[in-house]
Amino acid sequence: MIQKISPNTGRAALRALFKEKSPLGPLKVMARQVGRFFQIPLPMFKPYVVFGPQAVRQVLVTERDKVLWRNTDPVTDLLGRGVLVVDGDEHDKYRALMEPPLHPSSLPAYTQMMISQTDRVSTQWHDGETADMLVESRKIALLIIMQTLFSKDVWDDLPRIWKPILKAIEFISPGAWIIWRNMPRPGFRKPLKELDDYLFEIIDNRRRTMDHGQDLLQHLIDAGLTDKIIRDQMLTMMIAGHDTSTALLAWTFALLGQHADIHRRVVDEVNSADKSPLLDQVIKESLRLYPPIHIGNRLVAEEMQFTEGKVPSGERMFYSIYLTHRDPEIWENAENFCPERFAHGRKTPPMSYVPFGGGPRACIGAAFGQAEARIVMARLLKTHTFEFTNHPIHAHMGATLEPRPGVRMKVERRQVDRYTGTHVNR
DSSP: OOOOOOHHHHHHHHHHHHHHTSTHHHHHHHHHHTOSEEEOOBTTBOOEEEOSHHHHHIIIIITGGGEESOOSSHHHHHHTTOGGGOOHHHHHHHHHHHSGGGOGGGGGGGHHHHHHHHHHHHTTOOTTOEEEHHHHHHHHHHHHHHHHHHOOOOGGGHHHHHHHHHHHHHHHSOSGGGTSTTOOOTTOHHHHHHHHHHHHHHHHHHHHHOOSTTOHHHHHHHTTOOHHHHHHHHHHHHHHHHHHHHHHHHHHHHHHHHOHHHHHHHHHHHHHOSOOHHHHHHHHHHHHHSOSSOEEEEEESSOEEETTEEEOTTOEEEEEHHHHHTOTTTSTTTTSOOGGGGTTOOOSOTTSOOBTBOGGGSOTTHHHHHHHHHHHHHHHHHHEEEEEOOOOOEEEESSSEEEESOOEEEEEEOEEOTTTOOEEOO
């Protein structure tokens, strides 16, 4: 049975909304005061929200057949028949085609490319300037994902595709359309068409040349898929594959900037060894506090019974990764940045840490994304110093969980020691 939201809880949720500038504030209030199962009490929008290891396991593993990924949201409008928004055999078919290029065994072949693309962006910075690491991380992530999946160097195309990509992300981000599904949305048609035209050009060029080995695009073409279905998979992977990495890199910079002692220790470690256990822990803790895909949206096809109550068929349900990762019953000092909690292996229940989802539909690029974050962060921390400007940052619920208004850091290039070849402070 759903516990009714009291007036006091409602007022506390409203105060949290204004304080945190994000719906995450009210969600945390309701989780704290109501529990792991509640219904959002808004006019024309009353989705159920569940979180915690047991609920996550039901949604992602044991009762996954009772929920549908495909619904009537703008995500479906944008991605068409993309692997992320289809169910059943159709999903399994596309996923099987898309897994090989991102298999963990392929990761070593991408390392030097990731470093080169990172350097390509960072060499544009001027000593002493303030760079927004949210923007710079997006450039790096875009270059890497497009080269990896489509063998496409988009460096010269960034001015052409930058705004269309941002508009595509805005199109699927939470907004008033949640309550008013058919609301007019001017300003999207032109940039979304420009993005489509760009992807169809890549497909057409590949069909004419067919000389790029076995990347994702070639797998899709060889499978005999139509250009439209290929476009849907390309856009799905382009958006999901770069926007999540963008958020992870940006939050990692933000957290290091806000914790100078840990920042110094990570820099010392990446400069003195090939591997950095502390950097790995920082990345995992960043994913815990600010999971890029912070909430899962499902349509309940068959009634689901949770410990605290049931969700009827036909209802919208969210499972919250963000709330699960900050549950004080699971995580000690849950709201604090503490990378060392990952130093001795995970001691929390299964399905309590799910930054890449879980079960058969766990993120295809989970291993790739973590490797990318380690390589990019280690390279930048070796070649540059970063000084956080101490401006306020809040978590923005977009297509991913982003640090807004950005992560502004003063950057300086490290000099290279002529004898050792290592980067040193000026």
